Amino acid sequence: MTKRIHAKHKIDRRLGENIWGRPKSPQNKREYGPGEHGQRRRGKLSDYGQQLRAKQKLKGYYGNITEKQFKAIYHEASRQKGDTSERLIGLLERRLDAAVYRAKFVPTVFAARQFISHGHVKVNGRRVTIPSYRLKEGDVIEVRDKSKDLGMVLEAAQSSERDVPDYVDVDHGKMVATFTRVPTLSDVPYPVMMEPNLVIEFYSR
Structure with a gap:
């Protein structure tokens, strides 16, 4: 279960930016902060x-x-x-939850944590349930066979909302990704x- 119990997109409104670039962010409609004082300059x-x-x-x-x-x-x-x-x-970016999100196995970073915690992910053939697990170059991340047909997984893989960066090599047909290198900020x-x-x-x- 995710630790965050409040509306996730309040982060967007409080900071004044759509930090995940999602079309459903309320920041796209209301470019001011939450609460009664949100519209103050x-x-x-x-x-x-x-x-x-x-x-x-x-x-x-x-x-x-x-x-x-x-x-x-x-x-x-x-x-x-x-x-x-x-x-x-x-x-x-070496965190497993970040890599699962980058590979487009799930739609959000919040879903990535839950997806891993529930045992849907393997690293180098072994099931890993720790979202903060640190990847090394060459590590292979795989969605477990019984989880590959989940609606969330299929929808995320087909989404055009974001692209997979070049430091994660993905085969969405097999639901397998390789963490090829540690990225820099510009990557x-x-x-x-x-x-x-x-x-x-x-x-x-």
């Missing part, structure tokens, strides 16, 4: 406000990541060699601009 954000917003947007995009988990991913990225922003994105098909550099600044204050 927004003031200019401080540096801290911009950093916080960038963090909320990136964290919210991946669905059900808790603050504790997200901060731990940042700390791990900061310990690795190279650009911390790029490392952060790479670690997020990831975010519908809106993500600013991981501001997330780094937020946590390194």
